[in-house]
Amino acid sequence: MKITSKELRQKWIAFYESKGHVDVGAVSLIGDGSTGVMFNVAGMQPLMPYLLGKPHPLGKRLCNVQGCMRTVDIDSVGDASHFTFFEMMGNWSLGDYFKKEKTAWTFELLTKVFGLEKDKLCATVFEGDGSAPRDTETAGYLEKLGIRPDHIFFLPKGDNWWELEGTVGTPCGPDNEWFYPLDRNKKNPVFPDDYVEIGNDVYMQYKKTATGYEPLENKNVDTGFGFDRMLLFLNGLSDGYKTDLFLPVIEKLEALSGRRYDDGGEAQKAMRIIADHTRTAVMLIGDEQGIVPSNTGAGYILRRLMRRAIRYCKSLGISSDAMIALSEIFIEKIYDEAYPLLKEKKGYIQDELKKEAERFEATLAQGMKEFEKCVNGLERKNAFMAQSNPSYIKETVIGGKQAFRLYDTYGFPLELTEELAAEHGLTVDSVGFEAAFKEHQEKSRVLPTGQFKGGLESHSEKATAYHTATHLLNAALKQILSPDCNQKGSNITDERMRFDFNFPRPMTEEEIKAVEALVNEKIREDIPVVFKEMSLEEARAQNFVGVFDSKYGETVKTYSIGEFSKEMCGGPHVKHTGELGTFKIAKEQSSSAGIRRIKAVLEDK
Numbered sequence: 001m002k003i004t005s006k007e008l009r010q011k012w013i014a015f016y017e018s019k020g021h022v023d024v025g026a027v028s029l030i031g032d033g034s035t036g037v038m039f040n041v042a043g044m045q046p047l048m049p050y051l052l053g054k055p056h057p058l059g060k061r062l063c064n065v066q067g068c069m070r071t072v073d074i075d076s077v078g079d080a081s082h083f084t085f086f087e088m089m090g091n092w093s094l095g096d097y098f099k100k101e102k103t104a105w106t107f108e109l110l111t112k113v114f115g116l117e118k119d120k121l122c123a124t125v126f127e128g129d130g131s132a133p134r135d136t137e138t139a140g141y142l143e144k145l146g147i148r149p150d151h152i153f154f155l156p157k158g159d160n161w162w163e164l165e166g167t168v169g170t171p172c173g174p175d176n177e178w179f180y181p182l183d184r185n186k187k188n189p190v191f192p193d194d195y196v197e198i199g200n201d202v203y204m205q206y207k208k209t210a211t212g213y214e215p216l217e218n219k220n221v222d223t224g225f226g227f228d229r230m231l232l233f234l235n236g237l238s239d240g241y242k243t244d245l246f247l248p249v250i251e252k253l254e255a256l257s258g259r260r261y262d263d264g265g266e267a268q269k270a271m272r273i274i275a276d277h278t279r280t281a282v283m284l285i286g287d288e289q290g291i292v293p294s295n296t297g298a299g300y301i302l303r304r305l306m307r308r309a310i311r312y313c314k315s316l317g318i319s320s321d322a323m324i325a326l327s328e329i330f331i332e333k334i335y336d337e338a339y340p341l342l343k344e345k346k347g348y349i350q351d352e353l354k355k356e357a358e359r360f361e362a363t364l365a366q367g368m369k370e371f372e373k374c375v376n377g378l379e380r381k382n383a384f385m386a387q388s389n390p391s392y393i394k395e396t397v398i399g400g401k402q403a404f405r406l407y408d409t410y411g412f413p414l415e416l417t418e419e420l421a422a423e424h425g426l427t428v429d430s431v432g433f434e435a436a437f438k439e440h441q442e443k444s445r446v447l448p449t450g451q452f453k454g455g456l457e458s459h460s461e462k463a464t465a466y467h468t469a470t471h472l473l474n475a476a477l478k479q480i481l482s483p484d485c486n487q488k489g490s491n492i493t494d495e496r497m498r499f500d501f502n503f504p505r506p507m508t509e510e511e512i513k514a515v516e517a518l519v520n521e522k523i524r525e526d527i528p529v530v531f532k533e534m535s536l537e538e539a540r541a542q543n544f545v546g547v548f549d550s551k552y553g554e555t556v557k558t559y560s561i562g563e564f565s566k567e568m569c570g571g572p573h574v575k576h577t578g579e580l581g582t583f584k585i586a587k588e589q590s591s592s593a594g595i596r597r598i599k600a601v602l603e604d605k
Contacts, residue, residue, distance in 0.1 A: 001114065001115050001234055002234075002235055002236075003231070003234050003235060004244050005227075005231055005243065005244050005245050005334070006337060006338075008227065008230065008231050008234070009065055009089075009227070009337075009338060011113055011114075012063070012065060012089045012225075012227075013063060013064075013065070015105075015109055015113055016061075016063035016091045016105075017063070019061070019105055020061050021061040021062055021063040021091055022058045022059055022061065022062055022063070023062075023063055023064055024056075024058055024062045024063070024064050025064055026064055026065060026066045026067050026338075026339075027040070027046045027066070028040070028287055028288050028289040029067045029068070029069055029085075029283055029284060029287045029289075030284070030287055030289040030290075030291060030298060031045075038071075038297065038298050038301070039068070039069040039070075039071070039298065039301075040066065040067070040068050040069065041068055041069065041070050042068060042088060042224065043064070043065075043066040043068065043088030043089070043090035043224055044090060044092070044222045044224065045068075046066070047062070047092060047222075048170075049535075049537065050092075050094050051092070051094065051171045051204060051220050051222065052169075052170070052171060053095075053217070053218055054537075055094075056094055057541075059094075060093060060094040060095060060096035061091075061092070061093060061094075061096055061097075062091065062092045062094070063090065063091035063092070064089075064090055064091075065087050065088070065089050065090075065227055065338070066087060066088050066090060067085065067086075067087050067283060067339075068085070068086055068087065068088055069084055069085050069086075069280065069283075069284075070084065070086075071084065071301055074304070074305070074308075074415070075415075075419075077272065077273055077276045077277070078269040078272050078273050079269075079272070080238060080239040080240055080241065080272075081240050082276075083228060083240065083276050083279075083280075084276055084277065084280045084305065085276070085279055085280040085283050086226065086227065086228050087226075087227035087228060088224050088225070088226060088227060089223075089224070089225040089226075089227050089230065090222070090223055090224055090225075091221075091223045092220065092221060092222055092223070093220055093221035094218065094220055095217075095218030095219065095220060097221065098203065098205075098219050098221060099137055099138050099141055099203055099221075100141055102201050102203075102221045102223070103138060103141040103142055103145060103176065103201070104141070104145060106178065106199065106201055106223070107121075107142075107145045107146075107147075110178065110180075110198075110199075114234060116180055118145075118146045118147065119148060120180060120181055120184075120189065121147055121151065121178065121179070121180060122147075122151040122152075122153065122178075122179040122180070122191045122192075122195055123142050123147055123151065123152050123153070123176055123177065123178055123179065124152075124153045124154075124155045124159060124160050124176070124177045124179070125138045125139050125142075125152065125153070125154055125155070125160055125174065125175075125176050126138075126154070126155070126156075126157070126160040126161055126174030126175070127154035127155055127156055127160070128154075129156070129157055131212050131213055132161075132173075132174065132206065132213060134154065135154075135160075135174045135176075135203075138174070138176050138203070139152050139154070142176070151191070153191065159177075160174055160175050160176070160177060161173070161174055161175065162174075162175050162200075162202040162204075162222075163208060164208075167208060168208055168209060168210055169207060169208060169209075170207070170208050171204040171206070171207055171208075171216060171220060172204060172206050172207070172208050172213065173202060173203045173204045173205045173206050173216075174202075174203055174205075175200055175201060175202040175203065176200070176201045176203070177197055177199070177200050177201075178197070178198050178199045178200070178201075179191065179192070179195040179196065179197050179198065180195060180196065180198050180233070181194050181195055181196075182194060182195065182196045182233075182238070184236065196233065198225065198229070198230060198233055199223070199224065199225035199226075199230070200223070200224050200225070201221060201222075201223050202221070202222040202223070202224070203219070203220075203221060204216065204219065204220040204221070204222055205219045205220075228240055228243070228245065231243045231244075231245065241261075241271070241272050241275060244334070245334060246275050246279075248329050248333060248334065249275045249278070249279075249326050249329050249330065249334075250271055250275060252322075252325060252326060252329060253271045253274060253275065253316070253318075253322065253326070254271075256316075256318045256322055256325070257271075257316040257317060257318050258317075259271075259316060266315065267316060269312075270312040270313075270315050270316050271316070273308060273309060273312045274309045274312050274313055274316070274322065274323070274326070275326065277305040277306065277308055277309035278309055278323045278326045278327060278330070278353075279326075279330055280302075280305055281302060281305055281306050281309070281323070281327075281353060282327050282330050282331060282342065282349055282353075283339075283342075284298070284302050285302070285345070285348070285349045285352050285353070286331070286339070286341060286342040286345045286346075286348075286349045287341075288341060290345065290348075290484060292352055292502050292594045293306055293352070293356045293593070293594065294592070294593070294594070294595070295592075300413070303356065303413065304413040304415055304416070306323070306353070306356050306357070306360070307356075307360050307411070307412075307413060307416060308415075308416060308419070309323060310323070310357055310360050310361070310364070311364070311416065314364070320357035320360070320361060321354075321357070323353050323357060324350050324353055324354060327346075327349060327350055327353055328346075328350075330342070331343055331346050331349070332346075345484070348482075348484060351504055352504070352594070355504060355593070355594065356593075359411065359593055360411060363409075363410045363411050364410075366410055367406055367409075367410030367411065367412050370405070370406060370409075370410060371406060371412070371417065371420055374398050374399075374402050374406075375398075375421075375424050375426065378395055378396070378398070378426070381395060382394045382395055396425065396426050396427060397426065397427050397428065397429050398417065398421050398426055398427070398428045398429065399429050399432055400428070400429040400430070400431065400432015400433040400434070400435060400436050401432060401433075401436050403417045403428050403429065403430075403432070403433045403436075404432075404433050404436035404437055404440070407433070407437075408440065414428065414430065414433055418430070460494055462494040462495075462602075463492050463493065463494055464572045464573065464574060465574055465579060465580050465581070465602055466492045466493075466496070466497040466602060467492055467497075467572060467573065468529060468573045468574045468577070468580060469497060469519070469580055469583055469600070469602060470487070470490050470492070470497060470499055471559065471561060471565045471567055471569070471573075472519045472522050472523070472561065472564070472565060472577065472580075472583070473497075473499055473515070473519055473583075473598065473600070474486075474487050474499075474501070474545070474565065474567070475561075475564050475565035476515045476518040476519050476522075477501055477503075477515060479518065480511055480514045480515050480518060481503055481507070481511060481515075482503070484502070485501050485502060485503055486501060486502055486545075487499065487500070487501055488500040488501055488502055488591075488595050489591075495601070496586070496599060496600065496601050497599070497600050497601075497602075498597060498598070498599050499597070499598045499599075499600070500591045500595050500596070500597050500598075501595070501596055501598070502594055502595055502596075503594075503595075503596045504594060506588065506589075506590070506596070507588050507596065512585050512588055515585065516583060516584065516585050519583040520582060520583050522561065522562075522564055522565075522577055523577045523578060523580045523581070523582070523583060524578070525562075525577065525578075526576050526577055526578030527561050527562045527564070527576065527577045528561075528562075528575065528576055529559055529560075529561055529573045529574060529575060529576065529577065530559065530560045530561075531557065531558070531559055531573070532557075532558050532560075533555055533556070533557055533558070534555070534556065534558060535555060535556070536555070536556050536568075539556050539558050539568055542558075542566065543566055544556075544558050544560075544566045544567060544568050545566060545567045545568065546567075546568045556568045557569060557570060559573055561577060580602055581602045581603050581604050582602065582603040582604075583600060583601075583602060584600060584601050584602075584603055585598055585599075585600045586599045586600055586601055587599040
């Protein structure tokens with residue numbers, strides 16, 4: 001069957017809603033810190049607390065289409081099947097139905113909704129081992145549904161068992177994977193050579209322990225079908241960039257470059273990389289917990305993707321403004337229904353794309369010259385040494401300090417230098433790069449070594465007042481400038497506070513005065529500062545802001561100042577805002593690209 005991405009999304013949700021499931025929607029692409037990863041890498045990841053037994057507020061039967069991101073595939077992007085952003089179609093039973101219902105529903109979905117022939121379906125199940133028995137139960141249900149016995153295969157734990165490696169106390173269990181011939185017209189296809197996996201039902205009936213496994217009190221089902229892969233498969237395609245998730249973007253790149261995608265070669269690879277990385281950049285910047293390019297953490301991954309895309313724009317002979325044009329297609333045409341927040345944030349997304357392109361363009365040419373100097377230097381050295389010593393082994397490594405200079409001076413991520421080096425048959429001394437980076441950090445360190453949490457140098461009465469003032473300032477910036485403003489760092493002494501936040505331009509005098517006035521208004525109102533401990537999920541449900549998500553655990557401390565400011569924070573804080581005195585902004589300036597810095601003081605009442 002031919003199917004559009006919007007139709008596939010609708011059919012998945014409608015089918016499981018007809019089976020009593022609730023669409024829980026997609027959560028942020030950015031990890032909340034509860035699972036120890038930077039991005040959500042699987043559809044089930046945000047539901048881990050509920051798979052472990054916590055009641056979900058929407059019930060025991062859930063479904064959604066969840067955006068995910070995997071950074072391990074960045075270097076593989078450029079072929080027909082790898083993407084950094086992708087989506088997973090999922091549905092879950094939280095201690096409700098189990099194998100009998102799930103096998104029947106997946107079979108119904110594949111044969112009745114998607115029109116696959118039951119005689120061509122293959123399934124794999126767990127063969128059993130010393131720690132868990134053979135999954136004959138699932139195999140029996142599959143056979144009763146009409147799957148041919150010779151199309152049911154028992155495979156070992158490496159193939160048909162799901163668990164989180166290196167963890168204890170997490171749910172796990174056997175899985176049932178579904179396969180179908182890649183070429184639907186081929187007669188007598190042979191498993192596995194002619195088959196492709198189309199989906200996976202995990203039966204979480206065990207809990208990992210330090211010594212093995214024990215049965216879970218509530219047995220769960222975790223279904224995952226790759227949205228991009230299923231769309232590709234149902235349309236009989238072998239190239240992921242030929243589905244409607246990418247085709248309009250590829251056509252735009254063809255028009256801009258004058259090159260044909262189907263001609264293959266380097267131009268095709270470049271179009272795939274530009275399309276994929278632009279889509280991911282749009283999703284990360286436009287996310288509800290949106291990030292901007294930076295030199296650390298998730299922002300560094302975003303910067304790396306954007307700069308890689310810009311370099312490949314150059315290879316096609318087109319301007320980096322192409323990313324703006326492509327973002328328009330993703331926002332307005334491809335994901336307009338599935339991710340409406342992108343349309344709301346379109347101006348902001350495109351501004352960030354443009355700013356990062358301008359920053360990189362300014363140094364790209366110089367950086368490329370510097371890189372060529374490194375390569376030419378190696379070539380000259382090798383030629384000279386070979387003349388005087390015929391047994392000389394050619395040097396093929398760009399030094400770590402040279403790579404760090406490209407990073408520090410010209411904004412080249414290490415991975416970009418490595419990619420450029422590989423094109424010349426060279427490698428990069430990554431260990432030397434890290435050493436140079438650490439040396440630079442040591443020299444640049446300006447904060448005292450005894451810094452406390454929350455950017456405080458002490459927990460004195462005055463520092464506590466300044467820390468509470470950062471909450472008021474953060475809320476005021478969101479109200480006066482943009483809801484997308486978020487704290488990016490702070491440093492507090494007994495004499496002043498320094499507060500970093502994301503914002504694309506200098507504040508005007510009027511904006512500075514308005515922020516100052518709003519903070520002082522809340523101080524005069526003498527609002528109680530209320531502390532409560534609650535689960536991370538409860539905090540998010542009550543709209544508490546997590547400024548630095550990665551530091552929060554299952555239980556969080558929250559501080560609310562009326563409805564004006566609600567933050568997850570480790571404290572310390574004053575009891576009432578009236579204790580703060582008068583708030584005065586002393587200076588507003590740039591901290592780094594896309595980050596502004598406010599220096600402020602609290603004057604005695």
